[in-house]
Amino acid sequence: MSSHYEAPIREPLILGEKSYHDITVDIAKPIEGKANKNWYIAFYIALAAMLWGFGCIFYTIGTGIGTWGLNKNIGWAWDITNFVWWVGIGHAGTLISAVLLLFRQKWRMAINRSAEAMTIFAVFQAGLFPIIHMGRPWNGYWVLPMPNQFGSLWVNFNSPLLWDVFAISTYLSVSLIFWWTGLLPDFAMIRDRAVKPFQKKIYSLLSFGWSGRAKDWQRFEEVSLVLAGLATPLVLSVHTIVSMDFATSINPGWHSTIFPPYFVAGAIFSGFAMVQTLLGIMRKVTNLENYITRLHIEYMNIVIILTGGIVAVAYATEFFIAWYTASPYENYTYLSVGAATGPYAWAFWSLIFFNILTPQLLWFRKIRRSFIWSFIISIFINIGMWFERFDIIAIVLSKGHLPSTWWRFEPTFVDVGIFIGTIGFFFVLFLLYARTFPVIAQAEVKTILKSSGESYKKLRDGNHE
Amino acid sequence: MSNKVIHAFYTDDDILMDAVKKVRSEQHHIEEVFCPFPVHGLDKALGLAPTRLAITAFMYGCVGLGFAIWMTNYMMIQDWPQDIGGKPNFTWWANMPAFVPILFEMTVFFAAHLMVITFYMRSRIWPFKEAENPDPRTTDDHFLMEIPVHNNEKELTALLKGTGAVEINIVEKHS
Numbered sequence: 001m002s003s004h005y006e007a008p009i010r011e012p013l014i015l016g017e018k019s020y021h022d023i024t025v026d027i028a029k030p031i032e033g034k035a036n037k038n039w040y041i042a043f044y045i046a047l048a049a050m051l052w053g054f055g056c057i058f059y060t061i062g063t064g065i066g067t068w069g070l071n072k073n074i075g076w077a078w079d080i081t082n083f084v085w086w087v088g089i090g091h092a093g094t095l096i097s098a099v100l101l102l103f104r105q106k107w108r109m110a111i112n113r114s115a116e117a118m119t120i121f122a123v124f125q126a127g128l129f130p131i132i133h134m135g136r137p138w139n140g141y142w143v144l145p146m147p148n149q150f151g152s153l154w155v156n157f158n159s160p161l162l163w164d165v166f167a168i169s170t171y172l173s174v175s176l177i178f179w180w181t182g183l184l185p186d187f188a189m190i191r192d193r194a195v196k197p198f199q200k201k202i203y204s205l206l207s208f209g210w211s212g213r214a215k216d217w218q219r220f221e222e223v224s225l226v227l228a229g230l231a232t233p234l235v236l237s238v239h240t241i242v243s244m245d246f247a248t249s250i251n252p253g254w255h256s257t258i259f260p261p262y263f264v265a266g267a268i269f270s271g272f273a274m275v276q277t278l279l280g281i282m283r284k285v286t287n288l289e290n291y292i293t294r295l296h297i298e299y300m301n302i303v304i305i306l307t308g309g310i311v312a313v314a315y316a317t318e319f320f321i322a323w324y325t326a327s328p329y330e331n332y333t334y335l336s337v338g339a340a341t342g343p344y345a346w347a348f349w350s351l352i353f354f355n356i357l358t359p360q361l362l363w364f365r366k367i368r369r370s371f372i373w374s375f376i377i378s379i380f381i382n383i384g385m386w387f388e389r390f391d392i393i394a395i396v397l398s399k400g401h402l403p404s405t406w407w408r409f410e411p412t413f414v415d416v417g418i419f420i421g422t423i424g425f426f427f428v429l430f431l432l433y434a435r436t437f438p439v440i441a442q443a444e445v446k447t448i449l450k451s452s453g454e455s456y457k458k459l460r461d462g463n464h465e
Numbered sequence: 466m467s468n469k470v471i472h473a474f475y476t477d478d479d480i481l482m483d484a485v486k487k488v489r490s491e492q493h494h495i496e497e498v499f500c501p502f503p504v505h506g507l508d509k510a511l512g513l514a515p516t517r518l519a520i521t522a523f524m525y526g527c528v529g530l531g532f533a534i535w536m537t538n539y540m541m542i543q544d545w546p547q548d549i550g551g552k553p554n555f556t557w558w559a560n561m562p563a564f565v566p567i568l569f570e571m572t573v574f575f576a577a578h579l580m581v582i583t584f585y586m587r588s589r590i591w592p593f594k595e596a597e598n599p600d601p602r603t604t605d606d607h608f609l610m611e612i613p614v615h616n617n618e619k620e621l622t623a624l625l626k627g628t629g630a631v632e633i634n635i636v637e638k639h640s
Contacts, residue, residue, distance in 0.1 A: 004479075019606065020476075020501065020502075020605070020606035021605060021606040024501075024605045024606060145536060145540060153545060154540035154541065154544065154545055155540070156541075156547070156549055157537050157540065157541050157563065157564050157567050158541070158549045158550065158552050158560070158563040158564075159549070160566075162567075163566040163567060163570075166566065166567055166570040166571070167566065167570050170570045170571075170573055170574045173574070173578065174573065174574065174577045174578070177577065177578065177581045178577075181581060181584070184590065185501075185502070185604065188596060188598075188604045189501070189604040189605060191596065191604070192596075192598070192601030192602070192603075192604045192605065193601070193605070204595070204596065205592055205593060207596065208585065208590040208591050208592055208594055209589070209590055209591070209593075209594030209595050209596045209597065210590055210596065210604075211499060211590075211596050211597040211598040211603075212499050212500050212501060212598055212603055212604060213497055213498070213499060213588075214497070214498040214499075214500065214504075214507050214508060214511055214513060215508070215513055215516075215588070216588045216590075217500055217502075217503040217504070217507070217508075218503075218507075218508040218513060218515075218516050219516045219518055219584050219587065219588055220503065220584075221503050222516045222518050222519055223518055223580060223581060223584045225519075226518065226519050226522045226576075226580060227577055227580075227581070230522070230573050230576055230577050231577075233569070233573070234570075234573050237566065237569060237570070241566055244566075443501060443502040443503070444502065446501065446502040446606075447502050447503060447504075447505070450478075450479075
């Protein structure tokens with residue numbers, strides 16, 4: 001027991017009288033049981049949204065990008081907004097599993113699996129947008145470094161858009177193997193419990209025949225650590241490169257050296273908000289309240305305050321610089337007096353309200369530890385972060401250097417439909433995941449049971465007094 | 466040689482650790498230990514050599530970096546030099562700053578994937594592989610210690626009972 005000592009001042013991460021076997025049972029339950037009515041309702045709503053979005057995508061591909069609200073001035077708007085929004089959401093998963101692993105944060109273990117699942121599903125959605133926006137998605141493979149059929153013209157490695165291709169595909173595939181490697185022991189647990197032969201077959205296949213030898217575990221831990229070390233700079237690089245799509249251009253409002261760090265902070269901010277949204281629901285419907293506790297919610301809220309604070313300072317800097325240059329072109333960047341009072345004032349103030357003002361409520365401990373408040377604020381941040389990207393893109397592009405380039409963006413039903421469709425697609429994937437995958441890294445949670453389990457902590461505290 | 470092995474089950478990681486130390490101090494060879502989760506320090510107690518996977522990751526990363534250097538140089542400097550945005554294309558070195566993201570991503574891509582593939586190969590895990598843990602409880606809450614038997618069943622059983630094993634079976638090992 002002494003090797004599992006943890007300061008008594010730390011709150012328990014696993015509530016109730018749990019044994020190793022109880023953890024197995026609790027985490028296998030959502031997979032082995034039947035889905036309830038709420039799951040089906042949520043699933044069909046998500047499926048309907050997804051199909052609607054796919055309809056809009058087919059319409060776009062069949063008819064052309066003219067079905068969107070783009071114009072000669074604003075060549076990308078909702079699609080790139082959604083792309084950046086989804087990529088940003090995709091940042092929390094790897095941050096939780098990689099950065100928090102390096103910092104030895106035990107609380108990550110209850111949430112890393114779902115956060116990584118969210119990352120992977122979000123990056124799927126993000127990846128859709130550049131492909132659809134190509135207009136001819138069947139030529140999508142031209143982004144790969146291969147000579148095309150018109151001669152040996154290669155891809156342009158100087159372009160931030162190509163860096164994006166490399167960064168996001170690397171991020172997706174590295175996140176996927178990180179996630180899957182962590183899943184192997186948990187799939188093996190489900191496999192060894194399965195009674196139906198079909199289920200046994202499927203989980204045997206998914207678990208890659210994991211047997212849990214001492215040597216396997218030694219390698220497993222080393223691989224997790226090295227992958228975390230590799231994924232940490234990777235996760236920071238992805239949104240840095242996304243921000244370079246803007247920052248390397250010479251548009252006022254985009255050509256900003258603070259974009260990379262501030263985009264990364266914003267991505268973590270929005271990613272944690274989405275984790276908060278998803279887990280707020282999931283802990284209830286899967287009866288995992290003893291594993292995803294108030295303390296987990298509070299820790300995530302603390303990360304949200306920190307990254308939200310970085311974002312707020314970045315906004316203030318951008319606003320100040322826009323004003324301080326006294327340049328008329330800078331006065332219509334997305335954070336400027338011009339934006340705050342112009343025709344996009346509603347978007348500007350939405351950003352300030354959802355992204356800067358509401359997260360400040362989390363300074364109050366009561367609110368930070370409240371499930372319902374955390375849930376509401378997380379939805380607000382999701383909206384706010386969407387507005388951030390919309391403002392950066394649409395407001396900046398809506399007022400060019402010449403009066404003839406003053407155009408506004410009006411989305412069509414296709415723009416909106418594709419966005420709703422990706423939300424539906426995301427939830428379809430997540431709901432299927434929640435029914436078929438072990439949603440908590442049970443093998444890892446078992447390692448902290450003795451140090452951070454409530455009953456063990458009580459036992460130890462009793463001994464000390 | 467007989468293929469008989471003894472399977473001792475434990476239900477607690479701390480008891481298992483003490484048992485491993487005890488069995489090894491009595492000069493018995495532990496063939497294998499199956500665990501439901503990583504037990505800190507078990508590899509040292511069993512005398513397993515440290516894994517070299519991290520070193521392979523470093524080497525794979527170097528390969529990825531080398532490949533990216535070759536790729537960017539061949540495609541953008543040698544085969545079809547282009548003047549894009551006035552970025553110099555006479556030498557790879559002068560154009561290198563614009564390639565840093567690509568160099569970095571390829572390094573990570575190679576290191577991560579090849580290391581994981583190496584791990585899967587070394588630990589013999591891949592799709593359609595049959596699991597080899599002798600008892601399904603070892604992925605739940607039981608730890609299993611496997612010791613080969615050389616006509617010393619009684620002695621071993623007594624020793625293992627003393628270390629807190631909850632169940633001891635002598636089985637014929639196939640394969």
